[in-house]
Structures are given as structure tokens and as C-alpha cells.
Amino acid sequence: MTKIGFIGTGLMGHGMIRNLLKNGYQVQIWNRTKAKAEDLINDGADWTDDAAQCAHDVDFVITIVGYPKDVEEVYFGEHGILAGANPGTTIIDMTTTSPQLAQKIYQAAVDHKLLALDAPVSGGLAGAENGSLSIMIGGDQATFDHAFPIFTAMGKQIVLQGPAGSGQHTKMANQIALAGALAGVCESLRYAKAAGLDPQKMFDTIRAGAAGSAQMEAFMPMLINNDFKATFYMKHFIKDLKIAQGEANDRDLKLAILDQILKECQAVEAMGFGDEGTQALYHWYE
Structure with missing residues (x-):
């Protein structure tokens, strides 16, 4: 049986681990907070005491943690x-992190006679839970x-x-x-309310036309x-946008929408909404 070590049992990790278990893989797990993994242990995952133990004597190691500094520590x-x-x-x-860190891990893997892939995902909690993530891979x-x-x-x-x-x-x-699409959803709803429209009727109408999008379906309701x-x-979205902005700046790109939405998201975090979802961007418009 293929054996997997999985590090990171947060919002995304939970669903991904459950789908691996459902598909017959033997999975051992580690997370900094064991309490966040108790339900997965009850589902059949094996607990380990640290990242090194989780990575030992397995065929694959998968990580999905919070920030680049967490990736550095884990590897x-x-x-x-x-x-x-x-x-x-x-x-x-599978963490969203910098391309340079992905390349650093790849080279370290070569040096240690390991194989490496960077494989961040898109699809959110629903995609993690139902096994429908988009997985973009380097290697x-x-x-x-x-x-x-x-x-x-x-x-x-x-x-x-x-x-x-x-x-x-x-x-x-x-x-x-995604940043531009999310802002469009927030601004659309803000305008509809200011114009005295019924938000639900507005959504039911425009979702079927050219304005419809995955962000609208996920967050307008x-x-x-x-x-x-x-x-x-939201706090992790800000991390992603800051990485994207740094990569753009390194290439002398001026991405005005990225820069503006990052400023808005940072303002929302400063209001105390960093632990809410990305739809918390709406607070900026209130």
C-alpha cells in the first residue's frame, strides 16, 4: 500500500487527507496543534510527533501549511x-509560496536524493472536501x-x-x-444596495449572464x-498577493489592480478581519 506523510491539517488539509484515506492510501499526519487533527486520527490517519517522523519511511510527503516561513521550517x-x-x-x-522557495526545495531534494514537486491548489474549501481542486505543478x-x-x-x-x-x-x-473578480463581486453588491435593489434578485439575474464567475457563485450568497x-x-490571501506583487515587481510589471486590491485587503486586515474569508474584502466598501 502506498504510504503518505501529510503535514498541515488546516482548512485545506482536512479535506485533502480525507480524500486520500477514502482512496485507500495509508496516511500519517503531523500538525503543530494536535487538537486540529483529532478527527482525522479518528478517521484512520496515524499521528506522528514531528515533521521528520511524518516524512520517514513513506512514499510521498505532502505539505500544505500557512506561510513561506512555515514551509522553510517544515522542510x-x-x-x-x-x-x-x-x-x-x-x-x-502544496502550500502557496514563492517560486524561489519551490526551487530551493527542489535543489535540496536533488542533493538528498529525493524527488520534488511544487503543487499549489485552487478551489477553496469545497474543492478540498469534494476532491475537485485545480492543481498547478512545477517539476x-x-x-x-x-x-x-x-x-x-x-x-x-x-x-x-x-x-x-x-x-x-x-x-x-x-x-x-481572482483578486479582480472578487473586487468586482464586492463592488457590484455595494452598488446594488446603494441603488435600492433587492440583492438576491440582482444576483439571480446577473449570475446567468456575462458577469457570472466562480467568485460570484462562491461569495455573493x-x-x-x-x-x-x-x-x-483573508490573511493567507494577503500573503499570496504580496508574493505575486513581489514577483511582478521583479519583472518591472505594473499591475494596478493587483496593487490596489492588496492595499484594500491589508486595510481590511488592519480592521481586524484577517481571520475571516476573502469575501471580507467587502468591509472595505462599507
């Missing part, structure tokens, strides 16, 4: 993945082919984008596109109901 720390993984193990970082073709069955347990759109770091670059493009529960944290 390169004293009790990290590189300290525990056996030669030949495939390590897959070598042979490693991608080797890991493909694992990815099919978690996602539907699974594409090798290019060499190491390409998955992360694709995720940056995704987040840039929640905003109409003043529901700001996180399916993806």
Missing part, C-alpha cells in the same frame, strides 16, 4: 522533512507521472506547468485574476447573508 528545520525522508521519497509542497515530467495517481485523489484539473517553481508562478497568475466565515483566510 529545513532540525526536525524537518529533509532530516527524516528516506532517499527516493517524493516531496510535494520534472517523470516525477509528475509518478505522483499523478496521488493528485487524482485530491483534484480534477491536474497540469504540469513546467520546471520547479512553475506551479507557484501559475498560482500567482490565479490569485491575480455569503455576502448577501453577511456570512464572512472563512473558506480561505
Whole structure:
């Protein structure tokens, strides 16, 4: 039986781990807070005491944690993945992080006789839970082919984008596109309310036309109901946009919408809404 070490049992990790278990994989897990993993242990996942132990004696290691600094610690720390993984193990970082960090992990994997892929995802909590994530992957073709069955347990759109770091670059493009779409949803609703429209009637009408989008389907109903529960944290979205902005700046790109939406999201976080979902951007317009 293929054995997987999975590090990170947060919003996204929970659903991804459950789908791996449902598909017959043996999964051992680690998270900094064991309490957040108790239900997964009850579902059949095996608990380990640190990242190194989680990465030891498995076929694949998957990580999806919060920030680049967390990725650094999990891979390169004293009790990290590189300290525990056996030669030949495939390590897959599914966190959204910088392309440079993905390339650093890839080179470290080569040095330790491991295989590596960067494989950030899109699709939010629903995609993680129902196994329909879009997975954008950077790395070598042979490693991608080797890991493909694992990815099919978690996602539907699974594409090798290019060499190491390409998955992360694709995720940056995704987040840039998403930022503008999300702002459009928020501004649309704000205008509708100011004009005295019934928000639900407005949504039911425009969703079927050219304005319809995944962001509208996901968040307009929640905003109409003043529901700001996180399916993806605002604070993590800000992290993604800051990475995207840095990559754009490195290439002398002026991406005005990205810059503006990042400012708005940071203002919303400063208001105290960083632990709400990305739809919390609406607070900026109130």
C-alpha cells in the first residue's frame, strides 16, 4: 500500500487527507496543534510527533501549511522533512509560496536524493472536501507521472506547468485574476444596495449572464447573508498577493489592480478581519 506523510491539517488539509484515506492510501499526519487533527486520527490517519517522523519511511510527503516561513521550517528545520525522508521519497509542497522557495526545495531534494514537486491548489474549501481542486505543478515530467495517481485523489484539473517553481508562478497568475473578480463581486453588491435593489434578485439575474464567475457563485450568497466565515483566510490571501506583487515587481510589471486590491485587503486586515474569508474584502466598501 502506498504510504503518505501529510503535514498541515488546516482548512485545506482536512479535506485533502480525507480524500486520500477514502482512496485507500495509508496516511500519517503531523500538525503543530494536535487538537486540529483529532478527527482525522479518528478517521484512520496515524499521528506522528514531528515533521521528520511524518516524512520517514513513506512514499510521498505532502505539505500544505500557512506561510513561506512555515514551509522553510517544515522542510529545513532540525526536525524537518529533509532530516527524516528516506532517499527516493517524493516531496510535494502544496502550500502557496514563492517560486524561489519551490526551487530551493527542489535543489535540496536533488542533493538528498529525493524527488520534488511544487503543487499549489485552487478551489477553496469545497474543492478540498469534494476532491475537485485545480492543481498547478512545477517539476520534472517523470516525477509528475509518478505522483499523478496521488493528485487524482485530491483534484480534477491536474497540469504540469513546467520546471520547479512553475506551479507557484501559475498560482500567482490565479490569485491575480481572482483578486479582480472578487473586487468586482464586492463592488457590484455595494452598488446594488446603494441603488435600492433587492440583492438576491440582482444576483439571480446577473449570475446567468456575462458577469457570472466562480467568485460570484462562491461569495455573493455569503455576502448577501453577511456570512464572512472563512473558506480561505483573508490573511493567507494577503500573503499570496504580496508574493505575486513581489514577483511582478521583479519583472518591472505594473499591475494596478493587483496593487490596489492588496492595499484594500491589508486595510481590511488592519480592521481586524484577517481571520475571516476573502469575501471580507467587502468591509472595505462599507
